[in-house]
Amino acid sequence: MKIGELAERSGIPASTIRYYEKEGLLPKAQRGANGYRVYQDSALERLDLIQLGQKLGFSLDTIRRIxxxxxxxxKDALLGQLEARLEEIDRLRAILDAQRSSVAGAKERVLAALARGECRVEAAWTTDECFRKT
Incomplete structure (x- = not known):
């Protein structure tokens, strides 16, 4: 199939397909007598795998290596990368949970200070006294 058909069937722009080929993520296409790229059905499967890898948060370099x-x-590399990604997600989740807790605490302090009339709101941002009061 030509690159246009591959793009249509995969939902990936032709320019991205050419980039993946240039970067070694997709095997080089054969060339027809007219010089056009001709792809096998396996190219569609590879594009599906690339998209899945990206949805799971893997870099293109990691996808290329695997x-x-x-x-x-x-099998070993794939399982290792999946485990590493799970650990990374857990670390990011812990950071976000801590940030959420801090932001929620700041919100409560500001609301309490506003309710007590101890906090001025100016120019769409609160003054420091809103955050210092408990």
Whole structure:
């Protein structure tokens, strides 16, 4: 299939497909007599895997390294990367939970200071006294 058909079937722009090919994420396409790229059905499967990897938060470099492997090495690398991604998500979640707690606490302090009339609101932002009062 030509690049236009591959783009249509995959939902990925032709320019992105050319980029993936240039970056080694997608095997080089064969060239027809007219010089057009001709892709096998396996290219569509590879594009699906690239999209899945990106949705899971993997970098293109990680996807490229994993896609180059086969057999037991592929299985081990894939499982290792999935575990590392889960650990990264857990770290990010802990950071976001701590930030949420801090923001919620600041909101409560500001609301309490406003209710007591101890806080002025100026120019769409509160003065420091709103945050210092408990």
């Amino acid at each position: 896609a180059a492997l086969q057999g037991a090495a592929l």
